[in-house]
Amino acid sequence: MLMPKRTKYRKQQRGRMKGTAAKGAAIAFGEYALKTLEAGKISSRQIESARIAITRKVRRGGKLWIRIFPDYPETKKPAETRMGKGKGNPDSWVARIKPGKILFEISGIDGDLAKEALKSASHKLPVKTKVVSIHS
Amino acid sequence: MAQKSLNVQLRTETGKNINRRLRNSGYIPAVLYSHGNTEAITVRKKDFHSLFNGPVSESVIFDIKFTGKSSDSDQMAFVKDYQTDPVSGEILHIDLFKVTLGEKIHTKVPIEYIGTAKGTKVGGQFEISERELEIECMPKNLPGKIEVDISELDIGDALHAKAIPLDEEITLLTNPETVLASVHVIKTAKEEDVEVEEEAEVPAEEMTDLDDTAESEKK
Numbered sequence: 420m421l422m423p424k425r426t427k428y429r430k431q432q433r434g435r436m437k438g439t440a441a442k443g444a445a446i447a448f449g450e451y452a453l454k455t456l457e458a459g460k461i462s463s464r465q466i467e468s469a470r471i472a473i474t475r476k477v478r479r480g481g482k483l484w485i486r487i488f489p490d491y492p493e494t495k496k497p498a499e500t501r502m503g504k505g506k507g508n509p510d511s512w513v514a515r516i517k518p519g520k521i522l523f524e525i526s527g528i529d530g531d532l533a534k535e536a537l538k539s540a541s542h543k544l545p546v547k548t549k550v551v552s553i554h555s
Numbered sequence: 556m557a558q559k560s561l562n563v564q565l566r567t568e569t570g571k572n573i574n575r576r577l578r579n580s581g582y583i584p585a586v587l588y589s590h591g592n593t594e595a596i597t598v599r600k601k602d603f604h605s606l607f608n609g610p611v612s613e614s615v616i617f618d619i620k621f622t623g624k625s626s627d628s629d630q631m632a633f634v635k636d637y638q639t640d641p642v643s644g645e646i647l648h649i650d651l652f653k654v655t656l657g658e659k660i661h662t663k664v665p666i667e668y669i670g671t672a673k674g675t676k677v678g679g680q681f682e683i684s685e686r687e688l689e690i691e692c693m694p695k696n697l698p699g700k701i702e703v704d705i706s707e708l709d710i711g712d713a714l715h716a717k718a719i720p721l722d723e724e725i726t727l728l729t730n731p732e733t734v735l736a737s738v739h740v741i742k743t744a745k746e747e748d749v750e751v752e753e754e755a756e757v758p759a760e761e762m763t764d765l766d767d768t769a770e771s772e773k774k
Contacts, residue, residue: 439640439641439642440641441641444641445639450683454642456642479741480680480741481680482680482682518641518642519640519641519642520641526682526683527680527681527682551644553610553686554609554610555609555610555644
């Protein structure tokens with residue numbers, strides 16, 4: 420699964436996610452892409468699960484680009500712990516995304532198959548998405 | 556050359572509120588400029604999209620007709636740049652560049668790959684790296700698209716920008732060594748699935764690694 424090799428700090432402040440994606444909102448490499456319509460957090464497991472869904476659908480040929488990287492550490496307190504006593508321990512890595520961000524790109528395969536593969540990937544993600552192409 | 560035309564209106568008011576209202580009423584705010592001379596205009600959304608068959612192209616030159624002005628003020632222009640909404644993909648603003656007939660223009664032209672690569676019939680995969688070429692030419696010589704025959708591409712072959720036959724009047728601005736397309740051996744999904752299964756066992760370790768690093772940082 421995707422995660423940073425090393426980080427400067429273990430935990431990060433949550434901040435706010437407002438507005439739309441300023442970068443990574445256009446198709447850069449492939450022909451068809453999956454674009455998010457909502458802001459949210461996508462975990463490294465969800466990214467991996469979506470990637471597997473695409474490769475299983477495509478089977479042969481094509482090229483896939485993952486345009487997001489989970490570089491934000493999510494923390495979690497252990498089960499049955501009283502509140503307080505500081506922030507929890509790092510638990511997983513997530514990618515924080517804003518509406519309009521391109522998540523996956525695919526090329527080198529038939530358009531219908533590409534759309535089908537991206538749709539099956541969208542079922543693995545916690546945000547609303549749409550399939551876009553360079554032809555429209 | 557310029558058979559298509561676009562009706563535009565001069566825009567006196569500027570600012571986000573005015574432009575937002577314009578967009579809601581079916582118009583797109585735009586600017587028409589040349590060398591240091593800029594005019595704020597509005598374009599009807601429907602008219603603008605009818606200029607292109609599909610996505611917006613920078614290689615289409617069209618007539619600009621100002622509504623309410625005499626025909627002397629008509630000019631030619633092409634789309635230099637445009638801004639889109641990141642979510643809906645709707646066009647928010649257009650930059651139109653005035654064409655001066657005796658002056659060379661510098662723009663991007665889409666490449667159309669024609670045929671089926673020889674290598675794909677023997678198990679290779681055709682991959683496109685570049686879909687546009689940057690060129691410089693006189694407005695009358697601007698091609699709408701550049702057609703490239705790929706039928707001779709075999710496995711391991713690559714098509715470079717310098718290999719594209721262009722007219723004498725057209726200057727190629729893209730790096731001649733740039734790979735536009737290539738044919739390579741397919742990597743099957745089966746191999747990847749095996750990798751995935753191997754990786755699936757790792758996550759628990761990765762999480763502990765994260766905690767380990769945390770403890771070492773504490774020390």
